[in-house]
Amino acid sequence: MSRICTICARGGSKGVKNKNVKLLLNMPLIAHSINQAKKSELFDVVAVSSDNEEILNISKQYGADIVVERPKEMATDNAAKLPVIQHCVESAEKIVGYRFDTIVDLDATSPLRSLEDIKNATAMLENSGASNLITGAKSRRSPYFNLVEINKQGYVGLSKQLDTAITRRQDAPICYDMNASIYAWTRQSLLTSDSVFQSETILFEMPEERSIDIDSALDFEIVSMLANKRGELI
Known part of the structure; x- marks a missing residue:
């Protein structure tokens, strides 16, 4: 079973300026997702996609195996994320020379997930026979x-x-709130779909305290408070 973790981080940000490189626990925000992916020991490759040179350089510094320069048309305010993940996976496959069975995307702006969340969500997809998985918390x-x-x-x-x-x-x-933390697909379902929601999409439930997605300055303050309480995000 071959697996890739993708982390997609655009340079532009409306709610929090430069949020993907903003320091959280003395590390750039994106570094926490890279660190979690590496510490999980699940993935053959951890790949970061970005249109921003600073983000790509920081990602290399913190251990990303592959960095993929995102095409400009995929880095606009209106660009969908799914084509970005597809582009990242196909670019990584060309570099390593083989195909991945499972694709797991970690959103850089949802760093409160635990290693067990990543491991259990991945196992849930692979053991289910479903096409893809999203994460959420009870609404x-x-x-x-x-x-x-x-x-x-x-x-x-x-x-x-x-x-x-x-x-x-x-x-x-x-009902559940999508928390934008973890997405997982089989290769076929990812590369043949134009929507996150498919006929066989399943949900992995996470607690509210690990389900905050940073969209605003207030979100960042809340995440910082919870991160400081935990001490580290692994």
Whole structure:
């Protein structure tokens, strides 16, 4: 079983400037994901994709096996991530000369995951026969109970209606927030799909305290606080 870990980090960032190289526990943010991938001992190759020279150089410094320069058209504000991962995998395969069976992508902006999360999510995919896997945490809001939408007439209603009204949040169907932490695919499912969601996508559940994705300065403060409490992110 051959495996590759991809870590995709764009140079531009709207919410937190240069967040992928911003220091967290005295290390650039992206370095934590590289370190986790290496420490897991799961992967033949850890590959970083970026359009930014500083990110690529830092990634080499912290142990990335392969760095892939991302095409400019894949580094815009509107560019989808899936083609970036596909490009990274195919570029790495050309370098090493063989194909990978399992692809695991670690999002650089979700560093609170544990090594066990990575190992267990990877094992879950490989033992399931499913096409791909995403990670998430139980949602604090429910579209069946307290998540609402405003319709075209300007009125508010629940996002999802059931035949029988829900009077307690605990009685609503369980929903999950995607935490953008770990994605995993079989090679075929990754390279033949244009969507994260497929007919055989499964979910690996993570706790809320390891599920914060850094999109804002406040997110970074929260992640910093939790990281300092843990002492290290492995």
